[in-house]
Amino acid sequence: MPRGAEAGHGALARVRAVLNSLGLRWKIAALLAAGCAVVAVAIGLLVHHARLDQVTTSARSGAVAQLVRIRQLYELSGQVDQDQDDGTDAVLDDPRLPAPLREAALAGQRTTYLDMASDDPCVWAARPVGDHPRHVLSVRESLREQADEMAEFDRKVIVSGAVVVGLAALGGAGLSSRLSRELRTAAAIARRISQGDLDARIDHPRPSRGQHGRNEVAELATAVDTMAASLQQRLEAEQRFTADVAHELRTPLTGLHTAAELLPSSRPTELVRDRVCALRTLTEDLLEVARLDAEVEKPDLSVHPLGQLVTDIAEKADAACAPVGTVGETFVRTDARRLERILTNLVANAHRHGGAPVEVRVDGAEVTVRDHGPGFPEHLLADGPQRFQTGARGQGTGLGLTIALGQAQVIGARVELANAGDGGAVAVVQLPKA
Missing domain, CATH: 1.10.287.130 (Signal transduction histidine kinase, dimerisation/phosphotransfer (DHp) domain)
Structure with missing residues (x-):
C-alpha cells in the first residue's frame, strides 16, 4: 500500500477512535459542526471565486480601455504617454512584459495577462503597433488595492464561517443534550429493572398518533x-x-x-x-x-460473636462436616435464625452435590463453606441459582441456594459463589460488622 494511502487510513482510524471516545451529545455536535464546516467552506469558495472573477473581469476591461486610449494617442503623436494619473504604466516594448503576452501581441493579438500570485499583483494588456519592425505597446495596471480588498474579503468569510460552525456546534450540543439525557435516563431505568426494581419507570410522555415514527x-x-x-x-x-x-x-x-x-x-x-x-x-x-x-420478611438484628455463633449453628445442624475453623473473633450485627438458615442450606447443598470433606471457616466477618466435589456448574456461576434447577445428579428441589441468597439479602449480607482452584465449590457469606 502506498505511503499516502497508509497515512489516509491512519488518519481515518484516528478520527474513528476520537468519535468512539465521545458521548452521543458530543458526537452529534461534532457531526453537525463538521457538516456546517463543509457547507461553509463550499459557500466560501464559491463566493471567493465569484468575487475574484468580478475583480479580474473589471481589471481586464479597465486595462483594455487604457490600452485603446494610449494607442490612439500614440498613433496621433508617435509617443507613449507614460505619466498616467491613475498609476497605469504604459510602455513600448516593456522588458517586464510576460513572455506569453509578448508572443501573443507579436502574433497580432490584443490580449491581457493577470498576475495575482506575485508580491505586486497587476494586470497587463498588450497589442502590436507598427509594421516593420513590430513593437508591442503594453499597459500595466497595479491591483494592490484589489488584492488587499480580496484578502480582507476572505478574512471576513473565514471569520463568518468559523462563527457559523461554532454556533452550529453549540446549537447541536444544546439540542442533543436533551436526547442524551433522556437516553441516559432510559439506560438507568433499564439497569434498575435488571437489578430487580420492577417498579422503576421512565414515565416519558407517550407519543400521540401523529408522532409515531417521529419521536x-x-x-x-x-x-x-x-x-x-x-x-x-x-x-x-x-x-x-x-x-x-x-x-x-x-x-x-x-x-x-x-x-x-x-x-x-x-x-x-x-x-x-x-x-x-x-x-x-x-x-x-x-x-x-x-x-x-x-419482600415482607423483616430481620431481627442483634450483635453476635460470629465464630461462636457459627460453631453453635454447625453443632445444631448435626452436619457431617469438619470442625469450624475460626480466625479471630469478630462481632457482627445479624439475625441468628436467618443466618442459621443460610449456613444450613449451604452446608446441605455442599453435602448433597459436592464431595467430602465439607469445611466451614470463619475469617473476620466472612463465613466460607467449601466442599471438595466437582464445583458449581458454570451456568450457576454466570446466572445465579435458578429455582427447581438441581445439580448434576438431579437430587433435591433446587431451592436451597435460592433461599440462602434471599435470606442473605434480608439481613444485609452477601453470598458469593465460586469454584476453588484445586477443585470444589466455595460459598462465602459476607456479614456486616457490628
Missing part, C-alpha cells in the same frame, strides 16, 4: 415501561402461584402426615413417611420463597 426516544421509553410492566405482572403472577400452591398444599399435607403416623411400622410405612416429610419440607420452602419474593 424515537418517546417510543423507546414507552417500550421499556411496557416491558417492565409486563415483566412485573408475570413475576407477580408466578409469585402468587407459588404462594397459593404452597398454601393450599399445607392442609392436605398436614392430614397426610397425621395419617402416615397412624400406619403400622413397616418398610413401606417408612417410605411413605419419608416422602410426606419431603413434601412438607418442599411446601415450607415454597412458602419461604414466596415471602422472600414479596
